[in-house]
Amino acid sequence: MKPTKVIFKVKNLSKSYPGNENHYTLKDINLDITQGSTIALIGESGSGKSTFLNILSGLEPPTSGEVQFNNVSIWNSTEKERALIRRNELAIIFQSFNLINSLTVWQNIGFHARLSGKWDSDLAEQLIETAGLKNLLNRYPDQISGGEQQRVAILRAIIAKPKVLFADEPTGNLDDQNSKVIIKMLLDMINSIGATLLVATHSKAFASKLDIKLKLKDGKLKSS
Numbered sequence: 001m002k003p004t005k006v007i008f009k010v011k012n013l014s015k016s017y018p019g020n021e022n023h024y025t026l027k028d029i030n031l032d033i034t035q036g037s038t039i040a041l042i043g044e045s046g047s048g049k050s051t052f053l054n055i056l057s058g059l060e061p062p063t064s065g066e067v068q069f070n071n072v073s074i075w076n077s078t079e080k081e082r083a084l085i086r087r088n089e090l091a092i093i094f095q096s097f098n099l100i101n102s103l104t105v106w107q108n109i110g111f112h113a114r115l116s117g118k119w120d121s122d123l124a125e126q127l128i129e130t131a132g133l134k135n136l137l138n139r140y141p142d143q144i145s146g147g148e149q150q151r152v153a154i155l156r157a158i159i160a161k162p163k164v165l166f167a168d169e170p171t172g173n174l175d176d177q178n179s180k181v182i183i184k185m186l187l188d189m190i191n192s193i194g195a196t197l198l199v200a201t202h203s204k205a206f207a208s209k210l211d212i213k214l215k216l217k218d219g220k221l222k223s224s
């Protein structure tokens with residue numbers, strides 16, 4: 001059975017942007033995220049999925065309301081405290097991979113885990129094997145395919161053993177075959193480290209494999 005501890009608590013969260021204060025991208029959202037759950041965030045382009053992920057992962061401040069991670073209000077914390085939570089407990093995967101082009105595949109994979117002191121060579125070896133990246137470790141990101149780049153980004157996130165992994169349309173730039181491989185790999189790895197997953201996706205195949213589906217529409221979050 002999965003544990004039922006609430007790891008993220010979202011309270012009356014609203015977001016509007018300067019210059020357009022009367023339009024709320026997110027309006028009075030409340031949500032409890034249980035540790036170990038996997039959640040698909042769906043909704044049309046422009047519905048606020050990225051905004052929501054960015055606020056929960058500490059990248060972008062809300063206009064009002066609160067986000068608690070393990071009972072700590074991350075937007076009432078100092079920048080330094082928030083940076084530590086981000087570095088040690090959270091990880092983010094983007095649609096555009098966001099690898100560091102001047103570092104090799106091997107260096108990219110270890111980048112976050114080494115920063116947070118969680119580097120584990122046994123785990124790294126095992127995940128590299130699973131991801132089929134063994135022969136690409138000395139290449140640079142521009143010398144591998146998009147699907148391979150996303151596998152590197154996933155490994156970089158997973159090896160740092162985050163409590164929560166955010167993914168913003170991680171298969172958005174990939175073809176069907178690569179998407180399939182990425183989805184399976186990501187879910188297997190999430191399971192193996194027991195992390196919580198919140199993923200914005202347009203892929204029905206992906207969403208159907210997750211515990212919970214939430215839909216953003218008109219600034220509101222609804223079960224779907």
Ligand code: ADP
Binds near residue numbers: 044045046048050
């Ligand atoms: P999604 O990820 O679902 O496509 P976004 O969260 O990127 O949606 O955007 C939601 C809305 O917020 C859009 O209307 C977008 O134009 C607006 N928005 C996002 N970022 C900014 C910004 N930095 N400044 C102004 N408006 C923004």
Ligand code: MG
Binds near residue numbers: 168
């Ligand atoms: Mg988006």
